[in-house]
Amino acid sequence: MKDVSKVIKKLVLFLAIGSSLQGFAVSEGQKEGTVSSKEDVDAYILHHIKDAHDFHLFSYTNSEGERKHVGFPLPVILWSSNGLVTFMSSEFHHDDNGEVVVEKNGSKFVKLHSKIYELEEGATSLSLDEHHHAANAHRVLDFSITKSVFGILLVGLFMLWAFSSLAKQYKNKSVPTGFGRVLEPLVIYVRDEIARPNIGEKKYRKFTGYLLTVFFFIWILNLLGLTPLGFNVTGQLAVTAALAIFTLVIYTFSGNKDYWMHMLWMPGVPVLIRPVLAIIELAGAFIIKPFSLLVRLFANISAGHIVVMSLIAIMFTLKETLTVGGATALSLVLSFFITLIEVLVAFLQAYIFTMLSALFIGMAVAEHEHEHEHDAEGHVVPDAEDVRGDFI
Amino acid sequence: METLLNDFSPGLFIVQVILLLALIFLLVKFAWKPILNSLNEREAGIQDALAAAEKAKADMQNLQADNDRMLKEARAEREAMLKEAREIKDKMIADSKEQAKAEGDKMIKQAQATIESEKKAAVADIKSQVAELSVSIAEKVLKEELSAKDKQLQLVEKMLGDIKLN
Numbered sequence: 001m002k003d004v005s006k007v008i009k010k011l012v013l014f015l016a017i018g019s020s021l022q023g024f025a026v027s028e029g030q031k032e033g034t035v036s037s038k039e040d041v042d043a044y045i046l047h048h049i050k051d052a053h054d055f056h057l058f059s060y061t062n063s064e065g066e067r068k069h070v071g072f073p074l075p076v077i078l079w080s081s082n083g084l085v086t087f088m089s090s091e092f093h094h095d096d097n098g099e100v101v102v103e104k105n106g107s108k109f110v111k112l113h114s115k116i117y118e119l120e121e122g123a124t125s126l127s128l129d130e131h132h133h134a135a136n137a138h139r140v141l142d143f144s145i146t147k148s149v150f151g152i153l154l155v156g157l158f159m160l161w162a163f164s165s166l167a168k169q170y171k172n173k174s175v176p177t178g179f180g181r182v183l184e185p186l187v188i189y190v191r192d193e194i195a196r197p198n199i200g201e202k203k204y205r206k207f208t209g210y211l212l213t214v215f216f217f218i219w220i221l222n223l224l225g226l227t228p229l230g231f232n233v234t235g236q237l238a239v240t241a242a243l244a245i246f247t248l249v250i251y252t253f254s255g256n257k258d259y260w261m262h263m264l265w266m267p268g269v270p271v272l273i274r275p276v277l278a279i280i281e282l283a284g285a286f287i288i289k290p291f292s293l294l295v296r297l298f299a300n301i302s303a304g305h306i307v308v309m310s311l312i313a314i315m316f317t318l319k320e321t322l323t324v325g326g327a328t329a330l331s332l333v334l335s336f337f338i339t340l341i342e343v344l345v346a347f348l349q350a351y352i353f354t355m356l357s358a359l360f361i362g363m364a365v366a367e368h369e370h371e372h373e374h375d376a377e378g379h380v381v382p383d384a385e386d387v388r389g390d391f392i
Numbered sequence: 393m394e395t396l397l398n399d400f401s402p403g404l405f406i407v408q409v410i411l412l413l414a415l416i417f418l419l420v421k422f423a424w425k426p427i428l429n430s431l432n433e434r435e436a437g438i439q440d441a442l443a444a445a446e447k448a449k450a451d452m453q454n455l456q457a458d459n460d461r462m463l464k465e466a467r468a469e470r471e472a473m474l475k476e477a478r479e480i481k482d483k484m485i486a487d488s489k490e491q492a493k494a495e496g497d498k499m500i501k502q503a504q505a506t507i508e509s510e511k512k513a514a515v516a517d518i519k520s521q522v523a524e525l526s527v528s529i530a531e532k533v534l535k536e537e538l539s540a541k542d543k544q545l546q547l548v549e550k551m552l553g554d555i556k557l558n
Contacts, residue, residue: 050399051401051404079403115401141402141403141406142401142402142403142404143403143406143407144403146401146404148404148408149404149407149408149411152407152408152411153411156411156414156415159415159419159423160415160418160419160422160423163419163422163423163424163427164422164423166423166427167422167423167425167426167427167430168426170426170427170430170434174430174433174434174437175434184427184431187427187428187431188431191428191431205428208424208428209416209419209420209424209425209428210416210420212419212424213412213415213416213419213420213424217412217415236401236404237396237399237400238400238401238402238404238405238408239404239405239408241400241405242405242408242409242412243408243412245409246409246412246416
């Protein structure tokens with residue numbers, strides 16, 4: 001236990017210090033190397049929240065006044081009107097305003113606000129309409145290894161390595177050692193506190209694999225988002241939508257007769273009300289539940305990033321009123337404590353997502369009008385379905 | 393809302409779905425299944441071990457009770473044996489005392505009887521010796537006394553006198 005708390009302490013410190021370092025990355029700034037106005041800060045934060053096509057660590061201006069970017073490019077994979085196109089993101093030369101045109105396979109591509117557009121036939125450069133939208137270009141299907149995909153791959157490989165080595169440990173001994181000793185209680189926690197009570201003793205086993213994967217996936221990516229590497233994977237709508245849809249598919253396809261019966265033709269209510277209830281239930285199952293899952297995770301993580309970065313930006317925005325030292329100190333203190341809270345939020349959101357997924361699956365597979373188990377004295381043993389009422 | 397939808401990247405969505413599917417599949421196959429199986433096995437093992445320990449404890453208690461009972465029995469038996477032995481000893485001592493006393497009494501009696509008979513024999517012997525001695529003395533005296541005629545007469549006289557007196 002002591003070892004675990006030590007690791008957690010170190011991790012918290014690392015993340016907290018890391019977020020403070022992020023401040024220096026911000027101070028290196030945007031185009032001309034300065035982020036000074038509130039608009040620059042807003043733009044910088046919004047840029048960070050989005051996915052990126054290259055892995056950018058920081059930028060600086062060297063003695064010749066040249067802007068240098070430190071990071072590495074990532075592959076761009078597009079499905080354009082002329083088929084599959086691949087090139088490295090370095091060909092855009094860090095441009096994000098649609099100015100650099102890359103020509104491949106007879107198609108011209110530009111990058112505008114972290115998205116890649118294909119120029120219409122005949123166009124040579126991007127023109128924008130009055131809403132700052134691309135007027136003569138259209139979006140393409142972008143399968144690039146973006147920063148988020150890179151993060152997903154990293155975390156996926158890490159999980160595969162960590163948990164398969166934990167699985168291997170059990171071949172020789174019944175109690176794992178080293179890092180496995182940290183992972184095992186987490187696995188048991190998800191199984192005993194999330195899967196088992198919400199799905200029920202008989203059926204939890206089948207869904208525990210999914211719940212464990214999702215829990216660790218979200219949690220590790222949330223934590224990765226707190227490092228100065230600047231990942232914002234769980235703050236991408238596409239990622240949270242995919243996760244929510246997985247849960248939707250699982251509880252829809254594992255729903256039993258009772259589940260569909262209660263959804264489409266609710267027993268025990270007047271017949272006239274039943275269609276109305278069916279509409280509400282259908283909307284609940286197919287829209288509200290997955291939407292609540294995807295929006296909660298996306299909003300919490302994005303908001304966390306925005307708050308941390310805004311607090312770091314106090315360094316610039318309050319420079320005049322508080323002096324440089326005062327603004328920096330205030331920014332450091334506030335961002336330090338908000339990062340501590342974010343560490344908690346990282347876990348909490350992973351927990352809530354997994355918990356609600358388990359809850360929805362449990363509702364779909366629950367046996368209604370079921371026999372209660374009785375213990376030795378004849379008392380009714382509360383099962384998952386009775387306990388569920390406490391959460392809703 | 394429009395910005396949100398604009399930010400939604402279908403490509404990232406598809407990539408994420410594929411990667412997540414692969415990740416779930418690989419993790420279930422190589423990690424979760426063996427881990428959960430091992431955990432279940434271990435928990436079952438712990439349950440079994442606990443039950444076995446509980447059983448061993450009960451057995452131990454039974455054994456202890458048995459031992460205690462046997463010890464108590466043995467102690468009682470020893471006690472009884474000691475008591476019996478003591479009784480036997482006491483009885484033997486008493487018996488032998490009695491016997492010795494009887495024997496002694498008998499011997500004393502015999503001795504007394506012997507002493508009595510010896511005494512009697514001795515007395516008889518003394519009596520006979522005294523009689524003999526008195527006869528011989530009387531003989532000697534008579535021989536001496538009757539040697540002269542007058543003396544003989546004197547004696548007769550005296551004897552006659554004695555008889556008269558009687």
